[in-house]
Amino acid sequence: MNAPTALPDDWTFGRGAPRGANGLGLGRQRWADGWDRDARCPPDPRADASPGMEPWRSCSLTAGRAWWLGAHDARRKAVRALRRAGYDARKLYGRRDNGFRQHGRHLAPSWVYTDGPAEGREAVDPWVRAAQLGECSARMVAQPRVAADGSPRMLPLPVGCGQHHICAVCASRRSRQLSTAVRAYVGAARDNDCAGCAGRCDGDCSCLGDVALVTLTHRDRPGASLHDELERWRRAWRLMVRGRVGRRLRRYVLGWYYGLEVTRGAHWWHVHAHVIVGLRAGVDHATARRVVALAWQASTDSASRTVSGHEHWGWDPYSGCHAKGEGPASTRIRMESGDYAGGWWREIAADDDRQLHEACKYPTPVGELEPLRLVEYLAASHGRRWHEGGWGWRSIRTEGEELGNELRDADDDRDIGIPIASLAPGDCPPMDDIAPGWGVTVLEEPDGLVIQALGQSTRRTALPQADTVQPSDGSVRWVLLADPALAELAEVWASEGWCEVGSMTRTDLVPCKADHPDAAMRLMAHPSGQESIVYCRAVQELRPILTMSAARAARIVQVTEAAILSG
Secondary structure (H helix, E strand, C coil), X not given: CCCCCCCCCCCCCCCCCCECCXXXXXXXXXXXXXXXXXXXXXXXXXXXXXXXXXXXXXXXXXXXXXXXXXXXXXXXXXXXXXXXXXXXXXXXXXXXXEEEEEECCEEEEEEEECCCCCCCCECCCHHHHHHHHHCCCCEXXXXXXXXXXXXXXXXXXXXXXXXXXXXXXXXXXXXXXXXXXXXXXXXXXXXXXXXXXXXXXXXXXXXXXXXXXXEECCCCCCCCCHHHHHHHHHHHHHHHHCHHHXXXXXXXXXXXXXXXXXXXXXXXEEEEEEEEEEEECCCCHHHHHHHHHHHHHHHHHHHHHHHHCCHHHCCCHHHHHCCCCCCXXXXXXXXXXXXXXXXXXXXXXXXXHHHHHXXXXXXXXXXXXXXXXXXXXXXXXXXXXXXXXXXXXXXXXXXXXXXXXXXXXXXXXXXXXXXXXXXXXXXXXXXXXXXXXXXXXXXXXXXXXXXXXXXXXXXXXCCCCCCCCCCCCCEEEEEECCCHHHHHHHHHHHHCCCCEXXXXXXXXXXXXXXXXXXXXXXXXXXXCCCEEEEEEEEEEEEXXXXXXXXXXXXXXXXXXHHHHHCC
């Protein structure tokens, strides 16, 4: 008996469901307008939490870490939730072509919802986000670094998807980096005395005094969209830190840094923020607490009148000031006397990493949201800034990262070095180009490895986890960061004979106005089939590149891993 003929696996044949004349199943024929009916849903990870559903890879920064495994399990749940949300969005919410939008230095296709709770907002496809999360950390690259003593490092690092607001893995890593940077900045500000007062602060100088962690909320409105709730909070915040109210607050507060947090209740969105408040020297907590409480209450009442037409949805000070075991009457009497003590205001130490982390996290439980709520969340959170510093702490993120080394491990003080190349695609070679199978198969420990670094011989013998195989032949290349100091450092390493340094010209097309002298007209095709005319200008950058043999790079990776694992 002849075997049945295999049918092609497409949308016309090989499926059990009946199909129409256009080859589409019944469900796809009922999709709302604007969705590509040929799109396929990303694969379901089910119980497989490994990156890319491939064998787990390990490196010194992730091996045996509970947070790494837990974050990937949360990422797996988020992928499954995004798959379901993609189906619901296609069935219920139409979208339309909105041309192109500027994303950084590039133009990206844009779609907006035509109905639903996110009407008029960017129609972020949940399936696209699910595909990005599915491949998060599946690719591992080797990033060159410089240690505190000037010796070279070569660190294997998994490359994340960069979706901090929905990916638990990227959120955990970014939160740890922000927490380290904020702690370094606040600690340095606390240690530096004002030159004008020489440590004898009178409250009018720029010295940092006490630090507080403040939780700022407002009443939730059942049925309100997430976009409106986020805008209501942001409007209240602007009313408090600007204008006459802001000038009054600056007498007591030196700087602030906040992180927004969003959760979902039974019928409402709950938007609030954790704010690190740096008080001026000489200002006590009780005074600052009362001033901030009065300002926040007035600002949220004003924002609520603007958005909902009624101030009832402003801040409820009773919920923040009520203490456990205290009667309602005594709480009211205490507040009427100006005492706003409560859980919303916490006095913390400047080096308390656990408390500082509250304002640096991305805690939205994407995997626990209902599909339609997840669709709304993707649209409302798109392009939104979740963390921000201001007043005397405007540069807290950039300066803090320089002070605290943004990629230093937050659990201890191991020196993993400062990166000299970014993790952008093409800037660092994959580990499989240096040592195929790195992190998958554990082999025996080598006796010892010797490399030359800045004229000194460094020998590492104890290697708890040497999981390399034979490196590939040939050379590998890195594109260094655009920093003249790094180019000079690479030249020093080249003089020591362990690498070669060159340069390359990178050309990028940046959107510009039509009247720009270097503007060039380009025809860009939108996924909908429409074509648009945009104006761009070519920007060229001369970037240094570092080249070495794969075998030498593999040996430096082994030494780096040994140095980190041995502490």
